[in-house]
Amino acid sequence: METLQRKVGPDDIDTAEVAAAFEWSRNLMPQDAVQRSTIDASKALLRSHLSDKRGCSDLTAKAQAAETEFKQKYPAHIGRSELRLVQHFADQA
């Protein structure tokens, strides 16, 4: 199927499609504010992945807030050290 073979990447970004994609993802979780905020942070941080550093301090703060909220709500969470990745992102910005 052609869609499965069509790659995504920094050189082939349709901003309208990206916006629609995140809105679609967000709407999959209407009852969960933590996950919605995490998806919002993901959308924001995509700018960094696309080498657009504008406003990244604010975006990093949002991501960290989402991370903190998630870990406070689920203290048993032992996943990867996302906060360090975010800090790395902040250091690079």
Add this chain to the structure above:
Amino acid sequence: MGIIGEGSIADLGTWLGGSTAALAAGLSENSTPASTKRRVHAYDLFLVDDFSKEQKLIPEIQQLNIGDSFLPTFLKYMGPWKDRVEAHQGDLTQQNWVGDPIELMHVDIMKNWDLTNHVWSEFYPSLIPGRSTIIHQDFAHYWTGWNHIHPYRMREFLEPCGTLLTHHPTYFACDPPFRGNTAAEGGAG
């Protein structure tokens, strides 16, 4: 949503093997006759990195150096299900799916653009329309924004099933993940 042995299980990015162990244990207890011949195909680099050591989840890894393979340790822990697990070590972007239909796919490897593209082009076509389940780890993780574009493009063929709120936010898409003949057109076995 239950596994009936119509296809294999793909565990992409198993890391230390927790997901593979759970999947293999379930598969070994599955009473469906067709499932007895099915296996869990676990893909990972199986290389020690800083994170692996810092987490201190596996004692043996503490004795290894950064860059060492911990595949033998992984296989040791998979011992109870050794006949149901096949490990595939290496860069996933350089590997191909074994070709079986995929009945259940756990994806925890979409850590960059290239890995994401490869999973969609190489593994998704083998999903079974109306049968397969995808466990999409990192779907709501804020570092992996690239994860949202492909599912959006394929939304017509994905049915959201739910989320898990422990560990990483997790998203299930399932039954039927691909309607009609779309997966077959993509090269499903």
